[in-house]
Amino acid sequence: MAKDLHELASKISDAKAQNSQAGGKKPAASMVGLAYRLMIEVIAGIAVGGFVGWWLDKWFGTSPVLLLVLLFLGLIAGVMSSVRTAAEMRRKLDKE
Amino acid sequence: MAEAGTKSGLGFDPMHQFEVSTLVELPMLQLPYFGAVDVSFTNASLWMVLAVSLASLFMMTASSRSALVPGRLQLLGEMSYTFIANMIRQNVGTEGMRYFPFIFSLFMFILFCNLLGMIPYSFTVTSHLIVTFAMAAFVFLMVTFIGFMRHGIGFLKIFVPSGIPLVLLPLLVVIELISYLTRPVSLSVRLFGNMMAGHTMLKVFGGFVVGLSTAGLIPLAIAPFALMVAFTGLELLIAALQAYVFTILTCIYLNDAIHMNH
Structure with missing residues (x-):
């Protein structure tokens, strides 16, 4: 009985080790997905900045000053949030 | 299949699958701000209704006969419950x-829309930006609220x-505000x-x-046939993965709203 249990325990730990090995290798497709995520964030930043700038310009009649300023700020915001996401991803990868 | 669409040089139109066509004509709806709105029942509406009914049917049959030793269907239902429950506990807390x-319904709806879209001759609701943007905007407004x-x-x-430093603060507040406003855009564009x-x-x-x-x-x-078989498998993975990504980002935004840690 005790021997059987030991055998089962070693079998389970073997299976677990194999599982973690298989899970540790990320497929290339999911890495491309991560890269797309970062790219979309930068583009979304520029798009939102541009839209808000265009809208505020229409509001205040200052075309195209605010559009240009907010387009630039949108780029910064996009890069910042994508850097934040990248840091988050790295923390997650390190944890695994 | 391509008869109705504009034919390209290849003799078929790969974009035809995204065309919205009216199935049941309904009278125009008069709204105070938007004017006359076409609320006809389209193929997009049909596949949304199908996704909702199939998801509900799945969960109802899965939970109707709660056996101590679960069958396949019950196991699937319980797995999807624990999956989302764990996701929320890990990302937002109890x-x-x-x-x-809300989050479970959101996940099941997107998952079923994506998976139903994999059936030949079906319509993929989530391949339309307005649909994903409506969901992302709702999540964004709800989380802000x-x-x-x-x-x-x-x-x-x-x-x-x-x-x-105080000098830089106004600039950074504007940048943070823009970065907050990009959330619904990036969330919807990713899925679409x-x-x-x-x-x-x-x-x-x-x-x-x-x-x-x-x-x-x-x-x-x-060669293209083999590639297509492989891509079909990959698309099934992406269908599930994108439903997961949409849901987990909703959880992360919810966590920001509840705990305010940036």
């Missing part, structure tokens, strides 16, 4: 479980980064882009196979 019904409900006006502090790109690619390769075989070049059609 107080996030109040929003479990929850933030203001919980913290009152103090919720605005998430736009003020700590440890920044993945679904649309994948389905277009499948149609293009399918067109190659059909075109080459009808031209009598069947040996040449083997």
Whole structure:
């Protein structure tokens, strides 16, 4: 009985080790997905900045000053949030 | 299938699958701000209704006969419950479980829309930007509302980064505000882009196979056919993965609103 249990325990730990090995290798497709995520964030930043700038310009009649300023700020915001996401991803990868 | 669409040089139109066509004509609805709105029942509406009914049917049959030793269906239902429940506990904490019904419905709806889109001749609802943007905008507004409900006006502090010299503060607040506003855009574009790109690619390769075989070049059609089989598997993975990504980002945004840690 005790021997059987030991055998089962070693079998389970073997299976677990194999599982973690298989899970540790990320497929290339999911890495491309991560890269797309970062790219979309930068583009979304520029798009939102541009839209808000265009809208505020229409509001205040200052075309195209605010559009240009907010387009630039949108780029910064996009890069910042994508850097934040990248840091988050790295923390997650390190944890695994 | 391509008869109705504009034919390209290949003899088929890979974008035809995204066309919205009216199934049941309904009278125009007069709204105060938007004017006359066409609310006809389209193929998009049909597949949304199908996704909702199939998801409900799945969960109801899975939970109808709660056996101690679960069958396959019950196991699937319980797995999807634990999957989302764990996701919320890990990303938001236990107080996030109040929003479990919403997040679970959101996940099941997107998952079923994506998976139903994989059936040939079906319509992929999530490959339309307006659909994903409506969902993302709803999530964004709800999360912002929850933030203001919980913290009152103090919720605005998430736009003020700590440890920044006073001179730079106005600039950074504007940047943080823009970065907050990009959330619904990136959330919706990600789901829409993945679904649309994948389905277009499948149609293009399918067109190659059909075109080459009808031209009598069947040996040449083997390579695109093999690629298509592989891509179909990949698309199934992406369908599930994108539903997961949408849901987990909703959880992360909810966590920001509840705990205000940036």
